[in-house]
Amino acid sequence: MSAAVPDMLKLQYELESKAAKWYATIDTANAFFSISLAAECRPQFAFTWRGVQYTWNRLPQGWKHSPTICHGLIQTALEKGEASEHLQCIDDIIVWGNSAEEVSEKGKKIIQILLQAGFAIKRSKVKGPAQEIQFLGIRWHDGQRQIPMDIINKIAAMSPPTNKKETQAFLGVVGFWRMHILNYSLIVSPLYHRTQKKNDFKWGPEQRQAFEQIKQEIVHAVALGPVQAGPDVKNVLYTAAGENGPTWSLWQKAPGETGVGDKEDPRPATLQRKRRYWQPMKGFELLQR
CATH class of the missing domain: 3.30.70.270 (Reverse transcriptase/Diguanylate cyclase domain)
Structure with a gap:
């Protein structure tokens, strides 16, 4: 072969x-x-x-x-x-x-x-x-690397799913770009929960909020660049906690970059993802060495 x-x-x-x-x-x-x-x-x-x-x-x-x-x-x-x-x-x-x-x-x-x-x-x-x-x-x-504008427009125009299959299809589309989205797993957790076999499909306020939020995150997604080294490069650790345990991701902010959101949004316009987003399973202890 x-x-x-x-x-x-x-x-x-x-x-x-x-x-x-x-x-x-x-x-x-x-x-x-x-x-x-x-x-x-x-x-x-x-x-x-x-x-x-x-x-x-x-x-x-x-x-x-x-x-x-x-x-x-x-x-x-x-x-x-x-x-x-x-x-x-x-x-x-x-x-x-x-x-x-x-x-x-x-x-x-x-x-x-x-x-x-x-x-x-x-x-x-x-x-x-x-x-x-x-x-x-x-x-x-x-x-x-950036999300193409035609993909952004396609995701932004998507209607709310009406069953598990449509929800899985939507998650498949947005999931490809998960590395561009801070706290992706936490945001889409209510949607994933509805796709599980043991759960009936119910579209409530929690799912509606998650659906609209992840679409907005895609629209405002940051570009990803290579990891850099140097005294002027700032490493930023983001942490959050959800029902399934803690989540964390480590990013870089290059010199001269400004935030993408309001004054309280610390995310730079271009981010370098140092480690992949990881969410431990419930019941496991997160150890950092």
């Missing part, structure tokens, strides 16, 4: 650490269908439709190993072609640099390597060079 697809969170942290000024993204067109299946492998993908038997001769979408195989083949091609520094997640690739010219040259070389390896490139899927770009569903600018 090929090299595993890299962890999304690790990719985000690595791209943060570059603190780049310019970006470009490359997305191969129909990458799976650019990969031929060996003749001896094709029988295992046979299927019948309207009484006629068919089989795939290209790597099919939906097969559990297709992303891993595709990622590995593209990774091998880029390594053999000595591609410039980049990050890759299956068929999505991003390059960065300090100038538009530098990024443009890096992108052109990667495109050339992929074309020579037999992959197709759709020019409309090549974005940049730009100082702000979207990669892996996240908006990137100056080494900081």
Whole structure:
């Protein structure tokens, strides 16, 4: 089996650490269908439709190993072609640099390597060079990751859920951005409580408040940047207590940053998350060493 697809969170942290000024993204067109299946492998993908038997001769979408195989083949091609520094997640690739010219040259070389390896490139899927770009569903600018405006608008326009399935779907959407939200778990706790099998679905004032609050937090969510070091960098520890125990998160405030809310809101406009938000299970003791 090929090299595993890299962890999304690790990719985000690595791209943060570059603190780049310019970006470009490359997305191969129909990458799976650019990969031929060996003749001896094709029988295992046979299927019948309207009484006629068919089989795939290209790597099919939906097969559990297709992303891993595709990622590995593209990774091998880029390594053999000595591609410039980049990050890759299956068929999505991003390059960065300090100038538009530098990024443009890096992108052109990667495109050339992929074309020579037999992959197709759709020019409309090549974005940049730009100082702000979207990669892996996240908006990137100056080494900081932000929630894209179309996602913010989509969440802000959502209507209250009417059953458990809709509540779970809503939590899935907002949960992807939980690292941008201070005390996320405490805010959405009333919503999670309603999705448990043992509980009936009841939409009351507590759920309504949690639903509206988390939407507002998404609208005003801060950008996340890389962890910094230095005498002028301020570390801020936030703590809170809920029914299931204490919660805490450690953030950084870079020099010169101002608050995002009113005068009593200590959160900076750009925050660096030092540790992931963690909430211990009820009945367990929180130990800090």
